[in-house]
Amino acid sequence: MEKTELESILHELTSTGADFAEIFLENSTTKKYSYLNNNLDDIEVKILDGVGLRIALDKDIYYGYTNQLSNEGVNKVINNLIVNIEGDKKYDNIKLNEKAVYNSNPKINHDEYGEENKKDFLKKFNEKIREKNEFIEQVSLTIYENDQKVTIANHTGLYVEDNRMLTRVIVSVVAKKGESIANVFKPYGSSSGYELLDTIDIEKESDIISEAINNKLDAVPCIGCEMPVIMAPGFGAVIFHEACGHAMEATSVADDLSVLSGKLGQKIASDKVTIIDDGSIDKYWGSTHIDDEGNKTRKNLLIENGVLKGYLIDELNNRKMNMNVTGSGRRESYHYAPTSRMNNTYLSPGTDKVEDMIKNTKFGLFAKRMGGGSVSPTTGEFNFAVTEGYMIRDGKIAECVKSASLIGTTLDILNNVESVSDNLEYETGACGSVSGWVPVTIGQPTIKVSKILVGGVKNDK
């Protein structure tokens, strides 16, 4: 749509008294290459092309979206929205600024890499994984590429375009030994192009996967009770994503429905906990130049030495909070209204030594790899899955245990973080909430939590 057309739409949207109006145009193409059964099994393509329109009067919000981009289609959405507000037009002359354009600037564009090269990478990775382990039943490899162009304009004259690129590789392996079945899942991703593939050491990753498979095939049931847990760097940070990340989003804070509502400036975690969310880290999987409301992403200090310092705040939830917007308004696509979400969330490194954490644990769990989890921000009760774990006995890492969930409450767990090492690593993931699924990175060094409830069976020893 041309600038004048966008201005005209904004005028229409505010014609019945709305004090906020926004247009979110999206054109995106997602391509998934699935390599399975030793061949390129499928290629799925998904193309979105539509517009989301949002208006508000004070704290009342109305959203409409369509992919019928004719005048008739767009006007239908406009009319369905403006009928909800009755008042006097507030803006006589909405003029958009010069469009600011952002690009992802990858080293290797998605269409430059070559289709045969993508297939070749998958073939080599598949062969390497299979040759390392005789028990493997299936290897599923996926390359996921997404090119998204968003154009955002609002009643203040904001007018921006962001050309985003995401590339991801997902490995999923299933193995069987007798009656025992084990699986391993590993993702790699960045908000850039096919230079991602150069960062994946196929040999090393296949060795890691094979070792995990062998250990997990012999895994025994986990002991279920409260115990100290040491969490490996990288995906271990799902504990913070679930324990406090969602509870710091204005999505729940603004309506006083978060366990962390009203606690700014209070000590909510151990001194060792400093948590940052930063959507501007170059090329990170959860990064964008601007958020989905057109505001620049930035580094947001959320918890510092255990004290709650900030929340993640989007434009319209800020009408209830009256603080600074943090560039955290996100949405999966134009099918959703945006709300405050995490980008790249990490625990700052400390100084404790990993070997000391293990040595000083008489009985506990070493959580080497984690799956996802979920949380109720209102109660602070959360869970996450350990997908590769080992008991710790008398200061040493012992037997591999079957997958277990860990559960806790926000304030208990944050205060139970007793050690934080210096080996910060990051992992990529996907986070689901009211504005859909968005790519996120989580990061942490190795940490030790003094006690958390682990799912399993009774300890008969």
Next chain:
Amino acid sequence: MINKLIDAGKKENIKIEVVTLEKEKTFIETLNDKVTKTEISNLTTYNIKAIYGKKSVKIDTENIEDIDSIIKNLKINLELIDNVDEDEFASISIKNEKAIEYVNLDIKKVKNNLLSIDEFRKNDKDIKSIIVGYSFCHEKYTITNEKVLSKDEVLYHSYYSELTIEKDNEVKTTFFNKVGVNDCFDGFKNMFSEKITDLKLKINSQSCETSRYNIVLSNNCVSDILSRYGEMFDAESIYKRLSPLKDKYNEKIFSNVINIVEDPTNVNYIGKRLFDTEGTKTYYKTVIENGIFKAKLYNNKYAKKDNVKSTGNAFGVRNMYIMPGEFSKEELLNEYEECIYIDDLQGIHSGANYETGEMSLQAQGYTIKNGKKVNGLNMIILTTNIFELFNNVLKVGNDLELFDKNFGAPSLLVKDIAISGNK
């Protein structure tokens, strides 16, 4: 445009079939005494299947105008893929015999209905907040290829609520929903009194000792578990060695009181569909009979591989449920002098492992003595696997409910399941 696309494909010797989904949706949400969200949408999506020789690929697009670009992408993808499992198009046109009765949505009435639920909060100081949401969806499906034009249409309503109480400095929350082909607001509103009473019982909830217990799993929990593993009956998932049921066809895998059916023809459930996304007529089928795995679910491609007919499951499943038994929930709770009743499971997407069948799930519920809820239970973890769980079912409740267009279940009485706690 669809016919133009089909013609353009013919010029390249590519056969094309298009499934068109037109969806209109209205969504309204309230928080206490205010309407907080009103969303209206109108989308048309095209799922384009292309066959060239033995190869087939698909593109899902919202823009069918750029035919040259679509054909170019189809050609590239057909050239690249290795899979030569043959696929086919719909061969028979299918249409609704009876036109659907369209509902003109009275948005004002809907908003007033949702806001009327706030009277529960106004009359009860322990209720901190009530979020209520409503969706009305109207979907039209059309399948078009050179020989076939099939049409289907559905309407459905769904309500949900997130209810939060605060008492004695403790906050508890519960989530529940109701769906229907017809408007089910009255039935939804009638749920609130019991939900509020049950939630208040969870104040001062405790954990339990880690041990093995006899449990009753509520219908919503059973449905959630079934939805995580529903794909396990799919022939494609079995063939690809991903399903936990690989190698178990025709074997007894669950308790003999477990019968699972798929019923996409049932007009009373919102998952009702005339045909799947390949145009195959749907039908009622028994997937698990007295605990035995009787029927794999097929799309065209995998039906051809197994030399059988498609079962009309190219879209996955619609209206799949465990058949109800004869026992009321009260009878299940009364079976043992003591047991645990679990009415809330969290973290299923991550804590339930599809390929291995293992699950470790955060749970909440009540301790039961002589059939009565004695106190709330939380900070507990259910640890089991899909085979142990469904093999240990002793009795099936009569309270079948379908919670979305795919799955439903009744409550189940299950013996001897590991629960972890911190007591």
